[in-house]
Structures are given as structure tokens and as C-alpha cells.
Ligand SMILES: Nc1ncnc2c1ncn2[C@@H]1O[C@H](COP(=O)(O)OP(=O)(O)OP(=O)(O)O)[C@@H](O)[C@H]1O
């Protein structure tokens with residue numbers, strides 16, 4: 140299957156050329172090779188899933204993409220810029236934001252402040268104005284508050300706006316974390332198991348939010364997910380990892396029929 | 410029924426982003442300010458002002474400083490006493506070098522010296538965390554104490570080794586020195602503390618305060634979002650030390666009148682930490698409550714037995730004082746890590762919905 144040119148999906152979304160190309164990435168921790176020579180691409184506007192059994196290297200892959208881990212070999216091209224190492228700060232600056240497998244919210248801060256925190260990079264008014272909370276600092280605060288309120292509306296978080304997130308149930312925390320990632324207005328959104336530990340209803344809500352983000356804001360999304368049903372429903376293309384190696388790459392239905400994938404999930408030794 | 414937000418609709422984010430969105434809170438603040446600025450100067454005895462209000466306000470300011478670092482940014486420090494010292498010695502040098510400059514201005518400026526030293530001692534926080542950072546702040550404490558003794562230039566080579574506050578006037582009113590009146594000194598301390606509380610509150614509610622709290626709650630996520638730990642941590646050390654420094658300068662110039670290195674030793678640092686823990690980590694109101702509690706408790710303990718006609722000697726009172734503080738710290742750390750400030754806000758929450766249970 141080729142997406143070299145702009146294509147339109149069955150549900151009318153536009154998918155463009157590659158925004159990110161991952162080439163021959165190898166990541167080792169001492170003797171353990173978490174990722175072995177993996178290459179794949181992510182296309183503008185698509186929902187790309189990464190799946191695989193536990194310990195396959197999925198989270199490590201996201202960590203390499205946003206500069207949290209440094210791969211020993213290989214390189215990543217994002218929007219025309221090629222690099223083999225970068226700091227997480229620069230990934231954030233270049234428009235990549237993410238959520239974490241184990242929620243990594245600022246637990247002592249309210250929902251509102253957590254999502255405001257997501258706009259950290261967009262706010263820069265100086266110390267003196269911040270001291271006075273006046274003029275440019277106040278204008279900036281209000282401007283971003285308005286954008287954050289839109290996210291709060293979008294994710295239906297109005298009722299917990301002022302609640303410290305540490306007190307929220309897990310499902311809501313995951314949603315706030317999505318909100319925080321969205322607040323940065325990323326062009327590439329990385330989601331690490333956004334539906335882990337959720338019940339069916341919560342999963343449906345989360346799937347809807349992810350599809351809406353992709354559809355309304357045109358955000359390119361890469362997500363890790365264990366629930367195959369969800370992956371089949373929302374992903375455009377799927378990369379399958381097993382023991383740090385890529386064993387399949389294609390549309391959900393292609394991947395589902397792939398013998399290597401079936402073996403990996405059934406535990407057949409390769 | 411008195412304390413309600415119903416009916417007070419916020420029609421824009423500016424109102425909702427206000428620091429006291431509820432009308433009754435604003436009225437309460439006005440009331441406290443009126444009491445502090447008008448009622449106490451008129452009706453307060455010199456004893457009350459000198460041994461209760463002035464030290465309470467000065468410790469509050471230092472507690473706010475420590476709270477910014479420990480409560481808001483999550484960097485525990487045992488060096489805040491020494492940073493008060495940096496402010497005090499800087500103010501002393503400034504006042505003797507520039508005898509004709511407004512002494513209130515110099516007291517505030519001395520905060521910048523504390524901020525500078527604080528930034529230097531904050532640098533290790535970029536590499537180390539938790540227990541090891543506590544140890545480096547304690548090392549800063551001991552190093553600075555050593556400097557206060559071993560660098561005679563700091564106390565102008567006095568034989569006593571102490572700094573003594575000279576008499577200074579501002580607009581023909583005696584402000585420092587033994588002849589300065591309690592009310593004058595009180596009003597200066599109060600004004601500085603009120604303005605600096607307002608500034609702290611502004612910082613905390615804005616971009617910079619959020620970056621501090623992000624570092625406190627999850628420093629890795631903060632960096633992934635785009636907060637630079639260097640700026641966030643060092644600015645917290647700077648602001649925190651500035652507050653402690655001004656508090657230290659005021660302590661010598663507007664309260665004690667003279668000081669030696671003992672005023673800034675590690676006991677002082679621990680006392681400030683206790684204020685912050687009991688009052689509430691990450692709360693400005695808590696800094697006031699904690700300072701009031703730790704400062705007023707011994708005074709009350711000394712007065713209580715006399716009220717009941719009992720005669721308990723001072724040593725016993727001291728012991729009881731320490732036992733109560735110790736027990737409370739354990740209590741707050743285990744049961745209510747957010748301190749008295751949390752109890753205060755729960756009380757307000759109850760008032761808000763009263764008389765309904767929820
Ligand atoms: N920081 C690290 N230090 C050492 N080993 C690591 C580190 N991070 C990951 N690994 C190892 O790399 C391998 C891949 O881990 P990773 O977390 O990427 O898997 P995963 O596919 O996300 O699994 P899961 O589905 O359980 O989340 C594992 O063997 C893990 O132990």
C-alpha cells in the first residue's frame with residue numbers, strides 16, 4: 140500500500156506525505172537490545188498504531204522519537220530535519236507532544252493548571268510583568284486560558300476544572316493528560332496506551348476524542364494500544380513490534396492476517 | 410449563607426483568573442488589611458507590636474521564601490536561615506557604605522545579594538535531588554555561617570563580632586536604631602510583607618509559578634513539555650533567597666536592632682521548615698498560619714499557666730513547646746501534608762455549602 144501522494148480515506152480525511160521517517164533505529168540498554176534496526180514512517184494526518192506484546196519495545200520507540208532516549212544507531216527525520224540525538228525540549232519545540240503509559244500529570248495542580256502547563260512553550264512574558272500579573276503577562280494568561288477552556292470543553296472536563304488531578308479517577312487523569320498534550324497544539328501527538336485500564340465505555344469515549352482530534356485539528360497521531368479491537372477501529376496503519384524487531388507493517392486488516400503477527404500474539408517461538 | 414459564590418457569575422476569564430474570585434474573600438482581605446494597617450497601630454501596645462506582630466510578619470516573609478522553594482518547587486532546603494543572614498549582612502554593609510541612602514530601599518536591595526548567593530547554591534539542584542540536595546543546602550548553611558564569623562569585613566571589624574543597627578531617618582522619621590518607634594518599624598515591615606506577598610501570589614498564579622510546580626510534581630514531564638529545569642529551579646532559588654534575605658535584613662534592622670551569627674544558624678533554618686510544614690507546603694496562607702503558630706505558641710504557653718494561677722518554670726514551657734511542635738509536625742506530615750492551610754480551606758468549603766452537608 141502506498142501513500143506517497145495525498146490520499147483520502149474512506150471517512151473523508153486527507154492523508155499526506157511522510158512527516159516522520161524512522162530509519163534503522165537500534166537502542167540498547169547495556170546488554171539488552173530494546174529496539175533492533177527498526178524503520179517505519181508516519182504520514183501527515185494519519186493515525187498510526189504501534190502494537191506488540193509486552194516488552195516489545197513500543198514505549199522505548201516513543202521515547203526515542205521524542206528525545207527521551209538516545210538511540211545508538213539510526214536516525215529520525217521529522218519535517219525535513221534529520222537527527223540522531225535530540226533533547227526532549229527540542230522535540231517539544233518542534234511540535235511533538237505525548238502522553239505516558241503511566242500517567243505523568245502534575246498531581247498537585249488542578250486540571251486547569253495542568254492543561255495550562257501544556258502551553259508552557261507558548262508563554263514567554265517576562266519576570267517583571269509576571270510579578271505584577273498585569274499588562275502583557277495578564278493578556279497572555281487570558282489568551283491562553285481561552286484556548287485551554289476550548290480544550291476543557293472539547294474533552295468535557297468542565298466539572299473538574301479546579302480539582303487537583305491527584306484526586307481524580309484514573310480514566311479522567313488519562314483524559315486530562317490528553318488535554319495537556321493537546322494544549323501544545325502539536326503537529327505530531329504520541330499516545331502511550333491512552334486506554335489502558337479503562338472500561339468499555341471509557342475506551343469508547345477516548346477513541347472518539349482521538350478520532351475527533353485527528354479529524355478536527357488534522358493532528359498526526361501515533362499511538363500504542365493493546366486492545367486490538369480499538370486499533371482495528373481507529374488506526375490507518377499499524378506497525379507490529381516483537382522482541383524489539385519490526386515484524387509487520389500495514390493496514391489493520393493486513394496486519395491481522397499476517398502469520399508472524401499471529402504467531403507473536405499466540406506465543407509461537409519465532 | 411454569608412460565604413457564597415452562588416449568584417457571582419464570572420463573565421470572563423479575567424475575573425475567573427483573579428486570585429480571589431469570590432467577593433467575600435476580597436472583603437475579608439480588605440478587613441485584615443484594615444486591622445493590620447489601622448487598628449493595630451492605634452490600639453496595639455508596644456509589647457504586642459514588638460514581640461508579636463513584627464516577628465510574626467518577618468517570619469512569615471521568610472516562610473513564604475522557603476515555601477516558594479520547598480512547597481512550590483519541591484526542593485527541600487535547610488539553608489534558609491543562612492540566606493536570611495546574607496540579607497542581614499548585606500543590608501548592614503550597604504547601610505554603612507551608603508549612609509545617606511534611604512534605609513528601607515537598602516533593606517529591600519539586600520535581597521538581591523541573597524538571591525545571587527542563593528542561585529549559586531542552587532546550581533547543584535540541577536544534578537542532584539532529594540536527600541542529597543538537602544545535604545548540599547545544609548553545607549551552604551554551614552559555609553555561610555563560617556563566612557559570617559571568619560570574614561570580619563562583613564561586620565566592620567567590630568570586636569563583638571555582632572552587627573549593630575545604626576540610627577537612620579527617612580523623611581525626618583527615625584526608622585532604625587534604638588530610638589525608632591515600634592509603630593514606625595511595624596508599618597514598614599507590614600508594607601514590605603504585604604507587597605511581597607502580593608508579588609509572590611502573582612508569580613505563583615502565572616507562568617513562572619506553574620513551571621515551579623511542574624518541576625515539583627514531575628520534573629521529567631515538565632522537561633518533555635518544554636520547561637527548562639535550569640530556569641525553573643534557579644529562578645525558584647533566586648526568588649526564595651530574595652525573600653529570606655529581605656526577611657533577614659528586616660529582622661536585624663526593624664526588629665532586633667543587633668544580631669550575631671546565631672540568629673541565622675541551622676536552628677533558624679529548621680524553625681522555618683517547621684513553619685512551612687505546619688502551615689502548609691505550597692500555600693501562601695499557610696506561610697502566615699505556620700509563622701503565627703510557631704511564633705505565638707511559646708508566647709501563649711508562657712501566658713496560659715499564669716492565667717490559671719499556675720507557676721511553671723520557663724524550662725518546662727520550652728520543653729512543652731518543643732513537644733507540641735514535634736507532635737504536630739509528625740501529625741501534619743502523616744495525616745495532613747497540606748498543613749493548616751488545607752484545614753482552613755476545608756473550613757471555608759464547609760461554610761460555602763453550609764447548612765447543607767455537601
Ligand atoms: N530505561 C531502561 N533501562 C533498561 N531497560 C529498559 C529501559 N526501558 C526499557 N527497557 C527494556 O526495553 C525493553 C522494551 O521495553 P518497553 O517499555 O519499550 O516495552 P513496551 O513494548 O512498551 O512494553 P509494555 O507493553 O509492557 O509497555 C524491555 O525489555 C525493557 O525491560
Ligand SMILES: [Mg+2]
Pocket residue numbers: 197198199240
Ligand atoms: Mg510500554
